[in-house]
Amino acid sequence: MVILKDFKVETNPTWCPGCGHYTVLAALQRAAANLGLEPDNMVLVTGIGCSSKISQHFNSYGVHSLHGRALPVATGVKLANHDLTVVAAGGDGDGYGIGVGHFMHTLRRNIDITYIVMDNHIYGLTTGQTSPVSQKGFKSKTSPHGSAEEPLRPLQTAIINGASFVAQAFAGDINQMTRIFEEGIKHRGFSHINVFSPCVTFNKINTFEWFKEHLVNLDEKSDYDYTNKYHALEFLDRHGSIVTGILYQEDRPTYHEVMIGATKTPTSKLDLTIPKEESERLKALFR
Amino acid sequence: MKDLKWKVGGAQGEGIDSTGEIFAITLNRLGYYLFAYRHFMSLVKGGHTNYKVRISSEPINYHGDDLDILIAFDQRTIDENFYELKNNSIIIYDSSKFEAKTPDENVKVTLCPIPLYDFAKELGNSIMKNMVATGASCAAVGLEVTPFLEVIDDIFKKKGEKIINLNREAIQKGFNYFRENYPEIKLDLPDKKGKEKQNLFMTGNEATGIGALNAGCRFLAAYPITPATEIMYNAIANFPKFGGKVIQAEDEIAACMMAIGGNFAGVRSMTSTSGPGLSLMMEALGLAGISETPLVIVDVQRGGPATGLPTKTEQSDINEIIYGSHGEIPRIVITPTTVEEAFYYIQHAFNLSEKYQCPVIVATDMFLGMSKKSVTDLDFERVKIDRGLLLKDDELLKSGTGTFKRYDLSSEFGISPRSIPGQKNGRYVALGNEHEETGYETEDVEMRMKMMDKRMHKLNQFNPEELGVYYSEEDEFETLVIGFGSTHAQINEAQKVLKEKGLKVAHLQLKILHPFPSNIVKEKVEKAQKVFVIENNATGQLRQLIQLEIGAHVKLSSILKYNGNPFTVNEIVDGIIRKV
Numbered sequence: 116m117v118i119l120k121d122f123k124v125e126t127n128p129t130w131c132p133g134c135g136h137y138t139v140l141a142a143l144q145r146a147a148a149n150l151g152l153e154p155d156n157m158v159l160v161t162g163i164g165c166s167s168k169i170s171q172h173f174n175s176y177g178v179h180s181l182h183g184r185a186l187p188v189a190t191g192v193k194l195a196n197h198d199l200t201v202v203a204a205g206g207d208g209d210g211y212g213i214g215v216g217h218f219m220h221t222l223r224r225n226i227d228i229t230y231i232v233m234d235n236h237i238y239g240l241t242t243g244q245t246s247p248v249s250q251k252g253f254k255s256k257t258s259p260h261g262s263a264e265e266p267l268r269p270l271q272t273a274i275i276n277g278a279s280f281v282a283q284a285f286a287g288d289i290n291q292m293t294r295i296f297e298e299g300i301k302h303r304g305f306s307h308i309n310v311f312s313p314c315v316t317f318n319k320i321n322t323f324e325w326f327k328e329h330l331v332n333l334d335e336k337s338d339y340d341y342t343n344k345y346h347a348l349e350f351l352d353r354h355g356s357i358v359t360g361i362l363y364q365e366d367r368p369t370y371h372e373v374m375i376g377a378t379k380t381p382t383s384k385l386d387l388t389i390p391k392e393e394s395e396r397l398k399a400l401f402r
Numbered sequence: 403m404k405d406l407k408w409k410v411g412g413a414q415g416e417g418i419d420s421t422g423e424i425f426a427i428t429l430n431r432l433g434y435y436l437f438a439y440r441h442f443m444s445l446v447k448g449g450h451t452n453y454k455v456r457i458s459s460e461p462i463n464y465h466g467d468d469l470d471i472l473i474a475f476d477q478r479t480i481d482e483n484f485y486e487l488k489n490n491s492i493i494i495y496d497s498s499k500f501e502a503k504t505p506d507e508n509v510k511v512t513l514c515p516i517p518l519y520d521f522a523k524e525l526g527n528s529i530m531k532n533m534v535a536t537g538a539s540c541a542a543v544g545l546e547v548t549p550f551l552e553v554i555d556d557i558f559k560k561k562g563e564k565i566i567n568l569n570r571e572a573i574q575k576g577f578n579y580f581r582e583n584y585p586e587i588k589l590d591l592p593d594k595k596g597k598e599k600q601n602l603f604m605t606g607n608e609a610t611g612i613g614a615l616n617a618g619c620r621f622l623a624a625y626p627i628t629p630a631t632e633i634m635y636n637a638i639a640n641f642p643k644f645g646g647k648v649i650q651a652e653d654e655i656a657a658c659m660m661a662i663g664g665n666f667a668g669v670r671s672m673t674s675t676s677g678p679g680l681s682l683m684m685e686a687l688g689l690a691g692i693s694e695t696p697l698v699i700v701d702v703q704r705g706g707p708a709t710g711l712p713t714k715t716e717q718s719d720i721n722e723i724i725y726g727s728h729g730e731i732p733r734i735v736i737t738p739t740t741v742e743e744a745f746y747y748i749q750h751a752f753n754l755s756e757k758y759q760c761p762v763i764v765a766t767d768m769f770l771g772m773s774k775k776s777v778t779d780l781d782f783e784r785v786k787i788d789r790g791l792l793l794k795d796d797e798l799l800k801s802g803t804g805t806f807k808r809y810d811l812s813s814e815f816g817i818s819p820r821s822i823p824g825q826k827n828g829r830y831v832a833l834g835n836e837h838e839e840t841g842y843e844t845e846d847v848e849m850r851m852k853m854m855d856k857r858m859h860k861l862n863q864f865n866p867e868e869l870g871v872y873y874s875e876e877d878e879f880e881t882l883v884i885g886f887g888s889t890h891a892q893i894n895e896a897q898k899v900l901k902e903k904g905l906k907v908a909h910l911q912l913k914i915l916h917p918f919p920s921n922i923v924k925e926k927v928e929k930a931q932k933v934f935v936i937e938n939n940a941t942g943q944l945r946q947l948i949q950l951e952i953g954a955h956v957k958l959s960s961i962l963k964y965n966g967n968p969f970t971v972n973e974i975v976d977g978i979i980r981k982v
């Protein structure tokens with residue numbers, strides 16, 4: 116039996132005290148334990164950023180890769196062995212800035228990965244620059260007069276482009292976040308979970324208090340239909356995307372079941388020998 | 403060695419390639435040894451394209467400097483290829499479309515007008531002009547038409563009887579017309595040849611794809627790019643039967659990162675690309691290096707920089723392949739010289755990558771990647787799969803549940819055994835940050851030094867010469883010619899010509915550039931009075947590398963070509979004669 120401790124490591128995270136990322140780590144550890152996952156059968160792949168250091172503090176296999184590149188690595192891992200539970204994680208800069216191309220393409224493939232974005236509306240590790248989801252007018256070292264750009268809308272992007280599970284959580288509500296993580300991991304297909312995870316050091320606007328004040332919790336809406344895309348988009352628009360809960364979910368074949376070369380056996384467990392008659396057949400293709 | 407050279411040319415999009423293919427496949431099946439070179443442009447319709455076939459009595463790796471038969475669908479084909487035609491050669495051209503003019507009266511060329519287009523029209527399909535030309539070619543080289551018809555039956559099997567018969571008729575028509583109107587013309591094929599239906603007719607790219615499959619590669623992530631896309635097509639066609647996966651990534655960054663993910667999770671994975679894609683992979687290359695994750699990249703080089711000459715050959719990525727990516731990592735750079743070597747060396751690449759847990763880059767080029775040759779056989783047993791230090795489940799179980807030291811500093815030669823996800827007790831984080839033995843990031847100065855040394859010394863025990871450096875055993879020589887990769891055949895033929903002219907010449911061809919095979923290069927360079935380094939680039943990247951590795955600055959001079967075409971034998975011979 117796995118217990119919570121199995122997903123913990125001895126070293127302490129190097130995050131600032133009070134950083135939202137601590138609760139995200141705790142929620143992921145709880146979700147993994149609650150689901151009875153084996154740490155040895157789990158891979159947590161991250162990019163680069165404060166948030167991406169989560170792979171260093173979560174006791175499973177992991178790849179702490181490059182800035183913005185968690186998803187393609189996670190894709191490679193999943194296709195190599197689809198029996199593994201693969202979680203990718205990173206920050207808003209990592210996923211919606213430098214890595215946004217991978218985000219778009221990974222979600223439309225519906226590969227069976229859970230993608231957690233720890234969204235603090237800022238670049239934390241590089242000490243406070245405007246991120247692609249910072250609000251218009253947001254002031255930082257790189258936008259001293261206020262950001263002139265519209266923020267990206269990741270949830271809407273995911274829904275429109277074919278993500279089969281789209282949810283949002285808040286680091287200030289660990290119970291709801293844990294439950295959403297569990298649902299996301301259980302979901303067969305690409306699960307996109309955006310987590311508001313405030314940066315207490317560099318973002319003095321989008322703080323825990325700010326989110327608490329503005330957030331609308333979907334769990335409190337009994338009439339919400341999470342199988343309806345239009346419903347989800349309308350709801351997000353109405354509340355300026357500051358909502359939590361599972362926004363959209365659909366059941367679709369996942370990528371490793373339909374891709375070129377799909378096999379029931381995980382790729383890493385295949386026998387690699389090519390029998391004589393097969394090598395002869397291959398040669399005959401060129402005669 | 404006797405040979406005959408044939409070329410068909412016309413506007414792109416007119417079926418020139420398939421005309422060449424049918425002619426070549428037939429001769430290959432008859433047991434002749436072929437080398438076929440495809441010339442094309444980066445556009446879909448219009449522009450000039452040609453397909454050249456050299457037919458020989460022995461295996462060859464180059465399409466030859468000159469030409470015996472030219473099939474021209476337009477005047478441009480004659481204008482652009484006339485310089486290759488030798489005395490007593492022939493031009494078969496489409497007289498329903500134009501009146502051929504030869505640019506140089508001094509070369510004795512026989513014109514053979516045939517109304518190719520009109521014949522095709524009569525058959526009801528203008529594209530059949532290609533098959534009429536094939537029939538005429540068959541008659542011109544003195545072959546019977548039957549083997550060509552058999553190839554037609556095979557190739558168009560799926561298209562149905564009607565198409566087959568139409569093609570057959572067209573071939574017969576061209577054949578009859580040529581026999582009747584030019585009974586005196588017959589250019590001889592080599593009289594000696596190999597066994598019928600034995601030789602494989604394949605490109606370097608195809609050999610790379612099949613070689614990877616045989617090496618146990620079961621995952622290819624790639625993004626389309628000429629001249630590497632064929633590797634992807636080959637994998638799509640052949641991997642699935644063995645459970646191998648192929649994904650068209652969103653870009654080359656993703657492709658390379660996916661391959662790293664696949665390797666991390668225990669599947670031999672690779673990516674294939676050309677210059678622009680390779681540039682996008684530079685950061686990922688560094689990640690594979692520092693995280694000690696195996697990775698195989700195939701770079702089918704083309705003319706750079708930027709988009710450069712996208713459908714032309716070059717060997718100008720060498721500096722990037724050897725030095726590219728910020729920071730310092732161990733890596734191996736292999737440069738196969740023939741189609742056969744493309745098959746065997748990709749297999750070595752996978753073994754080396756897992757043995758040394760570092761990236762291996764196999765650099766071919768468009769000339770080697772997209773040219774086709776008759777290969778006598780491929781030995782699927784020759785290179786055995788060796789997965790290096792992969793821990794077994796029971797070894798990990800015995801180690802207890804303590805923290806696994808993936809980057810164990812006490813490992814012999816710095817190569818620490820790997821676990822793969824799913825294995826009990828093998829958990830670790832592969833990472834791009836500097837790290838300590840368990841894979842936890844650190845900036846500790848001592849640990850940094852130890853880890854850098856661990857990685858950078860891994861290849862000390864690797865002898866690059868074990869992969870094979872070609873040397874043309876000479877008792878004594880004055881001039882040494884050095885090349886790498888695909889220039890092998892032309893240098894080899896040039897060496898023969900130079901020897902006939904009385905020069906004492908040796909030939910050294912490098913099949914690995916990093917780690918550099920210094921010993922043999924040094925030994926041979928020291929013996930030579932003059933050394934010529936032949937390469938398809940503008941700055942002499944190999945020459946500079948040799949100078950960096952072994953010195954010998956005054957002896958070395960470059961013979962360079964960077965107009966997008968492979969070297970001719972004559973260019974090498976001339977270049978050397980002018981300088982000795």
Ligand SMILES: Cc1ncc(C[n+]2csc(CCOP(=O)(O)OP(=O)(O)O)c2C)c(N)n1
Pocket residue numbers: 163164165166167182205206207208209210233235237238239240241246314
């Ligand atoms: C290619 C590349 N460019 C830039 C950087 C520098 N960099 C590291 S983390 C980061 C931004 C991190 O922001 P985010 O992903 O939002 O994570 P957070 O620190 O806020 O959790 C940047 C720009 C890098 N590591 N690599």
Ligand code: SF4
Pocket residue numbers: 129130131133134135136165166235239240313314315316317
């Ligand atoms: S800088 Fe911000 S995001 Fe980074 S650890 Fe500190 S509070 Fe968290």
Ligand SMILES: [Mg+2]
Pocket residue numbers: 164206207208233234235236237238239246
């Ligand atoms: Mg951030």
